[in-house]
Amino acid sequence: MADTRISQRGVAKVQTTAGALDALVGITLNAVKGKHSWDNNNIKDFGGFEYGWDARNAHIVITLDFELTAASQALAIANGAFLLEFAQVTLSGFDLPWLNTAGVGGYFTGAWCYHEGGDLNLSNTKCGSGSISLRKFKDPTQNAAQFVIPS
Helix, strand or coil: CCCCCCCCCCCCCCCCCCCEECCCCCCEEEEEEEEEEEEEEEEECCCCCEEEEEEEEEEEEEEEEEECCCCCHHHHHHCCCCCCCCCEECEECCCCHHHCCCCECCECCCCEEEEEEEEEECCCCCCCEEEEEEEEECCHHHHHHCCCCCC
């Protein structure tokens, strides 16, 4: 979320990690790192030369680094727990629209999936911290399917 108290001139830039995670209320985000990825299939002719390409499973993986801060110690402690495997996480309030649940242009819509785990770092000299890894598929149907338990 942009800070309206700041006026800038010159080169445009995005300088914030402002945003909210519904799964961890009361944390302070320090950094967000994203990676766009897909499975690549190269199609070759009889001579072994590439003449076609196929991209499947396009997705973004983000890593969110945070500190365990909150309005109370009890809430900070509550946020010091790991999420359940494949938990749905809703992001909102980010300046970059693809980070939010709404996605962009019909792509990357829906919840993020806690898919690779995370880490927590505790110390007696500074605030606790941690990071989580989240994934979202480009295709909304494929993205929603990762939360469905097969019957």
